[in-house]
Amino acid sequence: xxxxxxxxxxxxxxxxxxxxxxxxxxxxxxxxxxxxxxxxxxxxxxxxxxxxxxxxxxxxxxxxxxxxxxxxxxxxxxxxxxxxxxxxxxxxxxxxxxxxxxxxxxxxxxxxxxxxxxxxxxxxxxxxxxxxxxxxxxxxxxxxxxxxxxxxxxxxxxxxxxxxxxxxxxxxxxxxxxxxxxxxxxxxxxxxxxxxxxxxxxxxxxxxxxxxxxxxxxxxxxxxxxxxxxxxxxxxxxxxxxxxxxxxxxxxxxxxxxxxxxxxxxxxxxxxxxxxxxxxxxxxxxxxxxxxxxxxxxxxxxxxxxxxxxxxxxxx
Numbered sequence: 001x002x003x004x005x006x007x008x009x010x011x012x013x014x015x016x017x018x019x020x021x022x023x024x025x026x027x028x029x030x031x032x033x034x035x036x037x038x039x040x041x042x043x044x045x046x047x048x049x050x051x052x053x054x055x056x057x058x059x060x061x062x063x064x065x066x067x068x069x070x071x072x073x074x075x076x077x078x079x080x081x082x083x084x085x086x087x088x089x090x091x092x093x094x095x096x097x098x099x100x101x102x103x104x105x106x107x108x109x110x111x112x113x114x115x116x117x118x119x120x121x122x123x124x125x126x127x128x129x130x131x132x133x134x135x136x137x138x139x140x141x142x143x144x145x146x147x148x149x150x151x152x153x154x155x156x157x158x159x160x161x162x163x164x165x166x167x168x169x170x171x172x173x174x175x176x177x178x179x180x181x182x183x184x185x186x187x188x189x190x191x192x193x194x195x196x197x198x199x200x201x202x203x204x205x206x207x208x209x210x211x212x213x214x215x216x217x218x219x220x221x222x223x224x225x226x227x228x229x230x231x232x233x234x235x236x237x238x239x240x241x242x243x244x245x246x247x248x249x250x251x252x253x254x255x256x257x258x259x260x261x262x263x264x265x266x267x268x269x270x271x272x273x274x275x276x277x278x279x280x281x282x283x284x285x286x287x288x289x290x291x292x293x294x295x296x297x298x299x300x301x302x303x304x305x306x307x308x309x310x311x312x313x314x315x316x
Contacts, residue, residue, distance in 0.1 A: 006162050006172070009155035017148055024138045027194055037134055037199050040087065044125045045134060045192060045200035048287055050117035053125055057091045058107065066092060072215070075104035087124035108215060108292060126190055134196035138189025145187070149180040215245045215291035215315075224275040225267045228304025237307060240277065241296040242270040244289050247281075266306075268295065280305045290315065 037045070040057040048056075062069045066084075068077050076099065084092065098110040112120075129135040139145055159172035192200060225246065246267040264286035269276040279299055285306060289295060292315030298307040 003159070003162055003168065006155060006159040006168070009158040010172075013151055013155050016151065020144060020148060021138075024144075024189070025191065037132060038085070038128070040125055041129045041132065041134065042199055044122065045129060045196050046287070047200075049290060050114060050122055051111060051290055052287075054091060054111060054117055054121055055107070057088060057121075057125075058095070058110075061088060061092060067095065069107065072107050073104050074107050074110060075099075085124075085128055087121055087128055090121055090124055129196065133193060134199060135190055135192050138191050140188075142188060145183045145189075149183045152176040152180050215243060226275050226277045228265065228278045228280050230301050230304070234301050236300065236302070238299055238301050239296060239310065240268055240270075240279075240299050241311075242268040242276075242294070244291050244293045244295055245269045245276050246291055247286055247289060249286065266295075268297065278304065282306075285309065288312070 038057075039060055040053050043053045043056045058067060058069065058074065061067045062074075064082065065077055065080055068075045074095070076096065094112050094116075095110050098112075099105055126135065130137070153176075156172050156176040160169045163169040163172075244266050248265055250263045250265070262283070264281050264283055265278050266281050266286065266289060267276040267278045279297065280303070289312065294311075294313040294315070295309060296311035298310055299305065300307060
């Protein structure tokens with residue numbers, strides 16, 4: 001079984017793919033952003049989950065008088081004549097549909113399903129980021145990804161011709177299928193411009209801290225949260241389990257609380273206590289958990305920091 005030609009074909013295709021991605025990743029001259037980035041766009045650029053983007057858009061609309069949000073309850077305000085961005089219009093339409101004539105509803109109740117957010121909201125927010133000069137498409141058209149996917153036929157055919165349906169042929173078939181589908185599903189791609197990376201960078205300040213998203217489904221009343229850390233003697237490490245009832249970020253934290261310019265917190269409620277407990281977390285954990293998620297954490301009680309996540313059950 002001579003695999004010289006198949007290996008050569010795969011090497012050439014891989015080199016072509018790498019060259020295409022390297023060239024497409026180069027920053028292109030762009031004009032400065034025309035407007036300040038809306039909070040929902042910022043959350044998307046930072047890699048936050050679709051639910052966080054939707055929640056941020058709700059507060060955008062509330063801040064401009066389209067909605068009223070008090071604690072975890074949302075209601076419609078009198079309609080205004082102010083123009084809306086496409087994603088804001090999408091969010092408002094979903095809120096109206098989910099309220100279904102009721103005067104108010106919990107914020108959690110108006111949240112669409114994840115698939116609806118990914119297919120409807122996220123593309124609109126991405127397009128807004130592109131329009132603002134904060135992001136761009138990797139490929140100007142679909143020609144390049146289609147050609148790359150079609151080019152997989154050459155190394156696949158070379159492998160099948162040389163090896164038949166043996167393990168090299170099966171591996172070539174699987175790789176060709178996964179790579180081809182991945183290239184086509186990714187479409188034209190989505191890359192941040194230098195301005196977008198500046199907005200989304202770890203040194204950037206968090207969006208409006210007044211956008212508090214709280215979850216009261218665990219029995220917590222949305223009022224009292226214990227600050228992180230405790231001076232009382234106790235174990236060096238402790239397991240904590242419960243629902244994430246709130247998360248937030250604070251810009252310019254005190255020295256030693258977190259790296260960079262932001263400190264990130266989550267509040268966890270065990271389902272029975274009057275108060276929720278807050279903990280200092282990494283940016284990655286802050287981005288991964290949302291109010292409503294159930295977590296089991298290993299924490300340092302004295303400092304109030306999370307060592308690691310032992311279990312994470314997503315609500316969404």
